[in-house]
Amino acid sequence: MNKPLTAIDNCSSCPIRHRAVCARCDDDELVELNAIKFYKSYSAGQTIAMRGDALDVVASVVSGTATLERAIEDGRTQLVGLLLPSDFIGRPGRTTLQYDVTAVTDVTLCCFYRKPFEDLLVRIPHVQERMLEMALDELDAARDWMLLLGRKTAREKIASFLMLIAKRTVHPDGHVLGNISRIELPISREAMANFLGLTIETVSRQFTGLRKDGVIELDGNRSVIVPDLETLLLESGDDSDGGPLI
Amino acid sequence: MNKPLTAIDNCSSCPIRHRAVCARCDDDELVELNAIKFYKSYSAGQTIAMRGDALDVVASVVSGTATLERAIEDGRTQLVGLLLPSDFIGRPGRTTLQYDVTAVTDVTLCCFYRKPFEDLLVRIPHVQERMLEMALDELDAARDWMLLLGRKTAREKIASFLMLIAKRTVHPDGHVLGNISRIELPISREAMANFLGLTIETVSRQFTGLRKDGVIELDGNRSVIVPDLETLLLESGDDSDGGPLI
């Protein structure tokens, strides 16, 4: 079912090689996808959509970082998803959005009108399959996150977050993790706090704690240097399950 | 696409009317489903499957309660899913299990061998659709749970949990919530603690707190009487979003 790379390269709707909607489409199917797609850009800080909005497009992130957020009236908010390039927003079969979506950096989305996209899912089974695969991946990620939120200490939360970003930013190229030494943080301290179920003060203190213990070095606010990734992994509290860092 | 009720009633593989795999199957399709299904029962406390196990069946819960759990070596565990009747275990496209599955009451599963089930998904698109729908529902549930774990107080967590159980146990009959006054807890204090990211002592203290404040009454360890559901809802910290309790 896998098509030669040329087909993937031709898919202008999904510049992302990895985990994209069209990863296994043939040329005819790409034409169909292209017919219903368009690009849309947002600048940093902009609200992409709000909870309750009608959901008439679905989209995949081409570049930039966005967040999926859930809030309670009194101001408490929890980030429930981090949308990095190749991640998917919205869902076939749903008419309204459950979460607030915000661009935290400049963001470009590859959008599909929901209705024709759903029709297309019926016609092209492996795209439907792909959607299921992606939903299940997200579910796994959400469940890992539940373990983090429910049971990990602040320090472990920060270390886990750094590992998550390290994995996500390196993987797409097929590049092996291993000796990655610099992690670029896509979000602010505040967003991190909302992601990890902490306050910004605690996030900040844990960063300095890890720095003083030599686990990380800081280069400005958005860049972390990791002398030894293995040490960071130990701090994260993840049972590494054997197997190398992928 | 909806078939008359008789078709659903005929589906011996899915006795659950609500949210079942076969909810929209016609008779021929039901025959196909029946050909690859079998029942399996587990007694309370039994391990159904462990993390890392080969996943050669998928299943839907017919009766009883099971839990999906993730553990760290040092003994900390987090419940990442509560499996009640009509919930689905396992996933097409995955070969190993990510979580420990345990029966907390006596449980009966309706199992399908994974391989033929996957083949069937390709042939019957609306079952594939249904799988996606179920995965997305679970994802929503997991994300709501992230808000709970990351941002709610112990008291709110308990109240939210009670509301969750109230909704799940009533809804299948099409029965309107509203004046439900008794909630049967499917799990122990320990499991609740693992679900809510708390300790059993805190769970216990919050129960007595809610009792002393007249929000709930206790009838034994597994039965909660709720004089006024609206009061409980307020305690849960959920923005009720308008709309009646469903």
Add this chain to the structure above:
DNA sequence: TTCGCGCATTGACACAGATCAACGGAGGGC
């Protein structure tokens, strides 16, 4: 009946992380 065991409750205390408050430093506009 009594014993023992598993589960739940309650109490005393400790501590991780929240809260409140002050300060620092980078960048942009004038």
Add this chain to the structure above:
DNA sequence: GCCCTCCGTTGATCTGTGTCAATGCGCGAA
């Protein structure tokens, strides 16, 4: 240059929940 704003850091203190330990209660076995 200066000021202002935003974001992050650091300090002092408070508090909700965890930890450790004792007690209670129901239930099955002997």
